[in-house]
Amino acid sequence: MNIIISNNSGKPIYEQIAMQIKNMIIRGDLAPGELLPSMRFLAKELRISVITTKRAYSDLERDGFIETVTGKGSFVANKNMAFIREEQLRLAEECLQKAVEIAKSSDITYEELTEIIEVLYKGE
Template sequence: MDIVVSNKGSRPLYEQIADQIKGAILRGEAKAGDPLPSIRSLAKALHISILTVQKAYDTLQEEGFIETTAGKGCYVAPQNQDFYLEEQQKKIEEKFAEAITIARASGISLEKLTDLLSLMYEEDE
C-alpha cells in the first residue's frame, strides 16, 4: 500500500494518511488481518512525525478500520459489508449536500441536477 502525503494542501497530514488507508480497505486492496506498516517505519518513509502517524492510526481504530495488538502492531480489522457501505454513503451524502447548495444558489432545477448526475454516472461505466 503506497501512501503519499502533501504539505501543500489544506488537509492535515494525519487525515491524508487515514483516508488513503481507508480507501485501500474499502477498495479491497487491504484485507482483514493484513498488517499495516509500523508507526515508526511509516513516519520515517513519509519523513513526518511519529505523532502524526499515531494520530492517523488512532483515528482509523476509532472508526473501526484497524485493530491494534500490543507488541504486535496494527492490522486491518474484520469488517462487514454493511459498515463499508454506510461509510461510502455518508461520503456521497456530503457531496450531494454540497452540490445541492451550489445548484440552489445557481438556480439549477432538481430535474437538471438529476439529469447531470445520471449522465455523469452512466458516462463512467
C-alpha cells in the same frame, strides 16, 4: 504501502494518510487481519513525525477500520466490507445533499451541478 503525501493539499497530513489507508481497505488492497506498518516505520518512510502517523492510526481505529493490539501492532479490522461501503455512501449522500441545497438556493442548474461533479470526480 504506497502512500503519497501532498503538500499542496488543503488537508492535514494525518487525514491524507487515513483516507488513503481507508481507500486501500475498501478496495480490498488491504485484507482483514493484515498487519499495517508500525507507526514509527511509516513515519520514517514518509519522513514525517510519529505523532502524525499516530493521529492517522487513531482516527482509523476510531472509525473501525483498524484494530491495535498492544505489543503486536495495528491490523485491518475484520469489519464487514459491505457495511463500510454503505457508511461511505451515506457520507457521500450527506455531502451531495448540502451541494444540492446550495445549488438550488443559488440558481445553479441541475446540468451545471452534474458537470461540476463530473469534473471533480474525473479530476479534469
